[in-house]
Amino acid sequence: MDRRDFLKKTLSGTIVAGATLAFGKVGGFWNAAADAAESGKTWDLVAVRGGGPDAMFDSAISAYGGMRTFVSRGSKVVVKPNIGWDVPPERGGNTNPKLVTRIVEHCLDAGASEVTVFDHSCDSWRQCYLNSGIGEAVEKAGGKMVSADSKGYYREVSVPKGKRLNKALVHQALLDADVFFNVPVLKDHSSSMLTASMKNLMGVVWDRWYWHRNDLHQCIADFSSFRRPDLTIVDAYNVMKRNGPRGVSVNDVVNMKAQVLSTDFVAADAAAAKLYGVEPSDVRHIRLAAEMGLGRMDLQNLSINRIKLG
Amino acid sequence: MQLGSLKPLRVAVAAIFLGLTAFLFLDFREIGARSMADAVLYLQFAPSFLNFLEAATLGATGFLIVIVLTLAFGRVYCSTICPLGALQDVLGRLGGRRRYRFTKAHNGIRYAVLGLTVVLFVAGSGLLLNLLEPFSNFGRILSNLVRPLLLAANNLAALVFEQAGYHGLYRVRWPAIAPLSMGVALAMLLLVGWLSTGRGRLYCNTLCPVGTLLGILSRFSVFRIRFDSGACRECGRCERVCKAECIDFKAQSVDASRCVGCYNCLAVCPDNALRLSGASGSGSGGAGENPGRRKFLIGLVAGSVGLAATGANAASPPSAMSDAAPPPAVTPSRSTTVPEKRTSPVSPPGSRSIKHFTSRCTACHLCVSACPSRVLAPSLFEYGLSGMMQPRMSFQSAHCNFDCTVCSEICPSGAILPLSKERKQRTQVGVAQFIRENCVVYTDNTNCGACSEHCPTKAVHMVPYLNGPGRKLVIPEVNAAICVGCGGCEHACPTRPYKAIYVNGNPSHKLAEKPVVEKMEPLPDTGEDFPF
Ligand code: SF4
Ligand code: SF4
Numbered sequence: 001m002d003r004r005d006f007l008k009k010t011l012s013g014t015i016v017a018g019a020t021l022a023f024g025k026v027g028g029f030w031n032a033a034a035d036a037a038e039s040g041k042t043w044d045l046v047a048v049r050g051g052g053p054d055a056m057f058d059s060a061i062s063a064y065g066g067m068r069t070f071v072s073r074g075s076k077v078v079v080k081p082n083i084g085w086d087v088p089p090e091r092g093g094n095t096n097p098k099l100v101t102r103i104v105e106h107c108l109d110a111g112a113s114e115v116t117v118f119d120h121s122c123d124s125w126r127q128c129y130l131n132s133g134i135g136e137a138v139e140k141a142g143g144k145m146v147s148a149d150s151k152g153y154y155r156e157v158s159v160p161k162g163k164r165l166n167k168a169l170v171h172q173a174l175l176d177a178d179v180f181f182n183v184p185v186l187k188d189h190s191s192s193m194l195t196a197s198m199k200n201l202m203g204v205v206w207d208r209w210y211w212h213r214n215d216l217h218q219c220i221a222d223f224s225s226f227r228r229p230d231l232t233i234v235d236a237y238n239v240m241k242r243n244g245p246r247g248v249s250v251n252d253v254v255n256m257k258a259q260v261l262s263t264d265f266v267a268a269d270a271a272a273a274k275l276y277g278v279e280p281s282d283v284r285h286i287r288l289a290a291e292m293g294l295g296r297m298d299l300q301n302l303s304i305n306r307i308k309l310g
Numbered sequence: 311m312q313l314g315s316l317k318p319l320r321v322a323v324a325a326i327f328l329g330l331t332a333f334l335f336l337d338f339r340e341i342g343a344r345s346m347a348d349a350v351l352y353l354q355f356a357p358s359f360l361n362f363l364e365a366a367t368l369g370a371t372g373f374l375i376v377i378v379l380t381l382a383f384g385r386v387y388c389s390t391i392c393p394l395g396a397l398q399d400v401l402g403r404l405g406g407r408r409r410y411r412f413t414k415a416h417n418g419i420r421y422a423v424l425g426l427t428v429v430l431f432v433a434g435s436g437l438l439l440n441l442l443e444p445f446s447n448f449g450r451i452l453s454n455l456v457r458p459l460l461l462a463a464n465n466l467a468a469l470v471f472e473q474a475g476y477h478g479l480y481r482v483r484w485p486a487i488a489p490l491s492m493g494v495a496l497a498m499l500l501l502v503g504w505l506s507t508g509r510g511r512l513y514c515n516t517l518c519p520v521g522t523l524l525g526i527l528s529r530f531s532v533f534r535i536r537f538d539s540g541a542c543r544e545c546g547r548c549e550r551v552c553k554a555e556c557i558d559f560k561a562q563s564v565d566a567s568r569c570v571g572c573y574n575c576l577a578v579c580p581d582n583a584l585r586l587s588g589a590s591g592s593g594s595g596g597a598g599e600n601p602g603r604r605k606f607l608i609g610l611v612a613g614s615v616g617l618a619a620t621g622a623n624a625a626s627p628p629s630a631m632s633d634a635a636p637p638p639a640v641t642p643s644r645s646t647t648v649p650e651k652r653t654s655p656v657s658p659p660g661s662r663s664i665k666h667f668t669s670r671c672t673a674c675h676l677c678v679s680a681c682p683s684r685v686l687a688p689s690l691f692e693y694g695l696s697g698m699m700q701p702r703m704s705f706q707s708a709h710c711n712f713d714c715t716v717c718s719e720i721c722p723s724g725a726i727l728p729l730s731k732e733r734k735q736r737t738q739v740g741v742a743q744f745i746r747e748n749c750v751v752y753t754d755n756t757n758c759g760a761c762s763e764h765c766p767t768k769a770v771h772m773v774p775y776l777n778g779p780g781r782k783l784v785i786p787e788v789n790a791a792i793c794v795g796c797g798g799c800e801h802a803c804p805t806r807p808y809k810a811i812y813v814n815g816n817p818s819h820k821l822a823e824k825p826v827v828e829k830m831e832p833l834p835d836t837g838e839d840f841p842f
Contacts, residue, residue, distance in 0.1 A: 047840055086711055114475070122764060122802075124683045124711050126340070131713075148479035152465065173783040189757020190772045191784055208760070209804035241830060243768050251827050274841040282782070284757075299842045306840050 044302035045271055046261040051309035053099035053237045056259040060104060060233075063305045064261065070230050072178050073111035078177035079103055079143070080229075082185045082200050083119035083134050085246050086127040092238040092253040093246055095185040096134035099235050101258075103181060104143035114290025115143040116173045119203040122246075125149040134236045146173055154206040161225035161292055168226070169206035177302040182229035182265060186272045187253070188238040188244030193283045194217060196272035197243050197265040198224050221288035224265060224295075232268040234260040236275050267302055273298065313586060317577040320389055323401065328396040331445075334720075335452035335679045336460055338482055343680060347720045351676075354445045355393045355520050357722035360670050364724035366575075375525060383529040388514055388570040389520055394444035395514060395570065397451070398506035402553065403433040405507025409550040412558040416516045417566055424785040429727075435696035438839040439467055440673045444518055449674035450699070454488065454495040454688075457539045457679060486707055491675065491699045510553025515568045525567035532588050535576070537562040542583035547574035581659040635825040646748035646808040654815035655692040656795060659710065659737040660718030660726040663818040664693065669724035677717035684708045685797065686717060700725075705797035705813060710739075712796060714765035734768075739812040739824040740795030742770060742788045748810035751775055759785050763810045764798030767825045770811065786811060791823045 006076040046063045048056040061067055071077055081095035089097055100117065107115045116136045116293060121128040129135035135145050147153065152167035174180060184200030191201055198220050202208055211219040236258035243252045258275055262268040266289045271279035280286045280297040319568065330350045337343035348369065351357060358372035374391070376387050388395045402408075427438040440446060458640075461482050466481040503514045514521040522692035539562055549559045551574040556565035564584075575584050654664060678686045678701050687698065687704040703710060717731045729737060742761075748757040762770045769792045772784035786799075788811075795813045803809045 018414075047842075049840065072363070086713055101317070124714075126715070127682060127711060129738060132392050144477055146477045147480035150465070150483050152469070152481050189759075191757045191764035209802075211804075212760040212802075213750055213756045213804035215754065216757070217658055224547075245763050246766055248825050249827050254830065271842055277841075282783070302841070 009133070010246055015113065016246045017071060042303075043305040044109075044262065045093060045295075045299075046108040046305040046307065048259045048261075048307045048309060050234045051257065051259050052257075053096040053235060054102040055309060056237075056307075057099055057102045057106075057233065058256075059307050059309060060259055060261045063307065064231075067106040067110040070181075071107050071110040071112050074113045075111075075178040076176065077107045077112045077179045078116045078174050079107070079115060079117045079138075079183055080204060081117065081134060081235075082172070082195070082203065083123045083132050084130045084133050084203060084228050086121075086123035087247065087249060088131055090186065090238065090250055090253070092187055092240040094128070094132040094134065094184050095235045095239050097137040098139050099233070099237070100134050100183060101137040102143045103183060103233065104138055105182075107143050107179075108246065112179070116146055116177065117143050118146045118148045118171060120148040120171065120208075120240065121203070139210075148173075148181065148203070149199050149280060151206055157226060159222055159226045162219075162222035162296070164214045165222040167302040168210075169225070170203050171209050174204050174227070180227065180229045184232070184234055185238075185240075186234050186256075186276055187240035188242050188276075190244060192220065192285060193278065194273060194276050196234050196269045197229070197275075198269055198285055198289060204234065215230065217284040217288060220285040221292060221294065224289050225292065228294075229265055230263065232260075232262055232265040234272045236260065241276075264269075264295040266290050266297055267299070269299035270299050272305075311584065313573075313576040313584075316573040316577065318584065320386075320571070324396045324399070327391050328393050328400075330511050331448065331450055331587060331825055333454075334676060335449055335638055337679075338461060338464070340680075340682060344720055346691050347676070347680075347722070348817070349476045351445075351722040352386075353490055354722060355387060355392075355440065355524070356445055356672055357724075360672065361722065361724035363668065364727065366664050370724070371616045376524070380524045381526045381531055383533050384531040384566055384571045385521065385524045387524055387573040388511070389572045390637070392444050393448040394466050394502065394518075395511070397448060398502050398511060398513065399553075399572075401503045402506040402510060408507070410510055410552050410555050412552075412676045413555045415556075415785040417811065419516045420522040420525070423517055423543060425520045427519040430501040430696075432607060433667060436669060437696040437698070439519065440671075440696075440699065442517055442519055443672050444520055446635075446674035447495075449494075449676055449679075450491055450495040451499050453675040453679040454492045455499060456827075458484070465508075472720075483684070485678070485684050486687040486701075488596070488690075490690050491673070491688040494699060495827070506553075510555060511568075511570055512555070514570060515554060515556075522571075528569070529567050531566060533586050534566045535573075536585050536587050538583050538585050541581045543581055545580070548584055551575060551578050551813040566714065591755075593633070628793075629734060646745075646753075646805045646810065648745050648747045650743070650745070650812040651809050652814050654740070654814035654817045655689065655709070656705075656740045656797070656813055657732050657819075658686060658701065658703060658714070658726050659739050659794075659819070660721075660729045661739075661819070662727065664815070665727050665817070668693050668697040668700055670723050671697075671700045671721075672723055673701070674722070675701065677701055677726060679719050680720045682714060682716060683711045685710045703795075703813075703815075704765075705795060705800040709764060709797040709801040712794075718722075736794065736822045738794050738816060740815040740821040741790045741797070742785055742793050742799050742811055743814050744770075744788050744811050745808070746785070746810070748805050748808055749785060750805060750810070751783055752810075755783065757783060758804065759784060759786065760802035760804055761799030764802040765793075766796060766798060767792045767794060767822070769793035769822075770799045792825045794822050 046060045048060045081100045083094050085093040087093040104115045148171050157170045159165050184197045186196050189195040238253050239256040240247045240252050241254050260271045269286045273280040336345045352372040354372050355376050361370035430438050465481045468481045471479050490576050502513050546559050549557045554568045554570050556568035657667040685708040686701045687703045688699045716725045717747050746752050762772050769789045773787045775783040775785035797813050799811045800813050803811050
C-alpha cells in the first residue's frame with residue numbers, strides 16, 4: 001500500500017481523520033479549530049490491537065486528528081526508535097521497521113521538512129541499522145538515518161528536575177528538532193524490568209555508564225524531565241517477554257499485535273507495563289517519574305481510546 | 311616485447327597492488343575490503359607461508375607461486391607485489407631523484423637477520439618476523455598512522471557537510487590508541503623513508519627477511535638482468551638508476567640476489583646492452599659468495615621451514631595485564647577496590663589458542679582495521695614480549711559482536727582461522743568473572759544490570775538480591791557453560807577503575823554450551839483485549 005492508498009483509507013476512517021485531510025492545507029489554524037470543535041475528545045492515551053504495526057499506527061494517529069496535530073509544515077522531526085541491537089526484526093529487540101517507516105511517511109505527508117532517525121546503539125551501530133531493517137526502511141520512506149556513534153554528535157544539556165542526573169550529553173539531532181517522536185519497542189529488561197518509552201531515551205545520550213552507575217531507575221526518571229517527547233508510540237507488536245533487552249532467540253517473543261500512543265510518556269509506559277504483564281507501580285522508574293510529576297500512571301483516571309482492528 | 315616497456319609494466323602492476331592493499335587497511339566505511347582481501351593478499355609471501363603451515367590448502371599456496379616466480383624472474387615480488395617495496399619507491403621518488411652507486415652487499419647483516427628471524431620463529435617467537443616482515447610493516451603504517459589521518463579528514467569533512475544538512479558522510483569513532491604500535495610504525499616509516507630516499511632498496515637488501523630469502527632463490531633464477539658485453543659502451547647510466555645498488559657496470563655484473571627486478575636499467579640503457587635473458591652471460595653469482603655458505607643458508611632455511619611446519623613452538627606466557635586506553639570520562643560515585651585478576655589475555659575467536667595465535671600472527675593489523683566493533687586492539691605486552699603488537703580483544707571501548715566473523719575471514723596468515731557464524735557463536739574465547747564487591751548493586755543498593763543487558767547468551771543473568779524496602783533489586787550471576795567471552799558484560803560494566811565483571815581469556819578456546827531455549831508458556835495477555 002503506498003502513501004496515497006493509505007490516505008484514502010484513513011479518509012474512510014474516523015471523522016476526525018477525515019477532517020484533518022479535508023482541511024489539512026490550513027495546518028496550524030485548523031488544529032486549533034479542531035481542538036475547540038472536538039472538545040473533550042483529546043485522548044490521554046490511544047491503544048490499538050490486532051493489526052500490523054503500520055495499520056495500527058494509521059488508526060491511532062487518526063484518533064489524534066492525524067499527523068498534522070503534531071507536525072506542522074516545514075518542521076524538523078526526530079524519530080527515536082530503539083535500534084540498540086544487531087538482531088533481525090522478528091527477535092523483537094528493536095522497534096518494528098514497518099512502524100518506523102509509517103511514522104516517517106506520515107511526517108513527510110504532513111509537510112515535515114526533514115525526518116531524522118537515530119539511536120545510540122549498544123552493538124556496533126552500522127550492523128544495528130542494517131539488520132534491524134530500520135536503516136533501509138527509513139531511507140526508502142524519505143527519512144534520514146544519522147549516526148549516533150561519535151561523541152562529536154552530542155552536546156551538553158542540563159536536566160532541570162534531575163536528582164541524580166543533572167547533566168547529559170544529548171544528540172544534536174534531537175536538540176535541533178522541532179518535533180520529537182519517541183518510538184520504543186516494548187520488551188523485557190534484565191534490570192529495569194521492562195523497556196518502553198522512558199528507558200528508550202537512554203539512546204539519545206552519550207554516556208550510558210553514568211546512568212548505570214548512579215541509580216539507574218532514578219536517572220531514567222530524571223532524564224524524562226529534560227524534554228517531553230511530543231508523542232510516544234510504543235511498539236508492542238512483537239514483544240520480547242524474557243531474556244531482554246537483547247533476547248536470545250525468537251522463542252523469547254510473543255506476537256502481541258498492540259500499540260500505545262500518548263503525549264504523556266509516563267502514561268504510555270504505564271499502559272505498556274500492563275500489556276507486558278506487570279503493575280506500573282512495580283516498575284521503579286515509572287513510579288519515580290509519576291512522583292516527580294512528569295506524567296501520570298493512574299490509567300483508570302485517563303481518557304483512553306481503545307481501538308480494535310481486524 | 312620491447313625491454314624498455316618492462317619498467318612501465320612493473321610500475322603499473324606495483325601501483326595496482328599498492329592501491330588495493332592500501333584500500334584493505336583504509337576501508338573504514340566497509341565498502342568492500344572484506345570481500346576482496348583473500349584475492350588481493352593471496353601472493354603476500356609471509357602471510358601466505360604462515361597460512362600454509364596451518365593448512366596446506368589451495369588458498370594458501372601464494373608463497374609457492376612467489377617462489378616459482380622468483381626462480382623464473384628473480385625478485386619481481388619485491389618490485390611489484392610487496393606493498394612496502396612499492397611504498398619505498400614512492401617515498402624515494404618524493405625525496406627527489408638521486409644517483410645510485412654500486413655497493414657491496416651487506417651479506418653479514420642480511421644473512422644474520424634472516425638466520426635469527428628463522429631461528430627465533432622456529433623457537434616459537436615471531437618477534438623479529440613481526441618487526442621486519444614487509445607486509446606487516448606496511449599494514450601497521452597504514453592502520454596506525456595513515457588511517458587515523460584519514461579518519462580525521464573524514465570527520466572534519468563530515469562536520470562541514472552536516473552544516474549543509476548532508477549526512478552521507480558520518481563521523482567515525484577513533485580506535486583505541488596503541489602507542490607502542492604507533493611508535494613502531496612511525497619508526498619503521500622513518501627508517502624506510504630515510505633509507506629509500508638515500509639508498510634505494512637498502513632496507514630490502516639488508517633488513518628484510520623476505521627479501522633476503524628471495525635473494526637466495528633468485529641466485530638461481532632463469533631470467534635475469536645480464537650484460538651483453540659487446541654492446542655496452544660503459545656509460546654507467548644503468549648503475550645510476552639501480553635502486554638496489556647491485557649493478558657494477560665496470561665489472562659488467564649484476565648481483566641477482568639483490569636485484570629487485572624494477573627494470574629501471576633496461577629502460578635507461580641506450581644500447582640495449584642489458585638483457586633480460588635466460589642464457590648465462592658473464593657475472594651471475596654476485597659479490598663474493600662461496601658455494602659453501604650458500605648451501606648452509608639453504609639448508610638452514612629448508613630445515614627451519616620443516617621444523618616450523620611441525621608446529622614446534624612455545625609462546626611465552628602472557629605477562630601482567632594492563633589496559634592501555636584510559637577509561638571513558640565518567641564520574642563514578644565511588645571507585646571500585648578489587649582489581650580484576652586476569653590470567654590470560656583474550657585472543658580473537660578463530661585463533662584457537664593463545665599459542666596458535668601468537669605463533670602465526672605477524673601483527674599486520676588488518677583485523678584491527680577491519681573489526682567493525684573495534685574490539686580488536688594491538689596489544690602491549692599482554693602476550694609477552696615476542697607477541698607485542700599482536701591484536702587482542704580489548705573490552706575497554708567495545709565488545710565482540712555476537713554475529714560477526716570478520717576478523718576470521720580477513721586474517722591472511724591463518725592466525726585467526728575462518729569460523730562459521732554458528733561456530734563463532736559458541737566459541738568460548740574466555741569466561742566472565744564476577745566481582746561482587748565491585749558491583750553497583752552491592753555497593754550502592756541500586757539496580758544496574760548493564761552486563762546482563764549486553765550478554766547475547768544470557769550467561770550473565772540477574773537474580774534476586776537482598777535489599778531495602780520497596781526495591782526489587784537483582785544482581786548478576788554467571789553461567790560459565792554458555793558464556794562465550796564476547797566481553798559485552800565487561801564493556802558495559804560502569805564501575806571504575808576496576809570492573810565488577812570482566813572476561814578472563816581461555817588460553818585454549820573452548821566450545822560453549824548452547825543456551826537452553828524453552829518454549830514460552832502461553833500467556834494470558836495474548837488475547838485481543840486491553841489489560842487497562
Ligand atoms: S591476526 Fe590480525 S594482525 Fe595478526 S596476522 Fe591476522 S590480520 Fe594480521
Ligand atoms: S562475556 Fe559476558 S556478555 Fe559475553 S557471553 Fe560471556 S557473560 Fe555474556
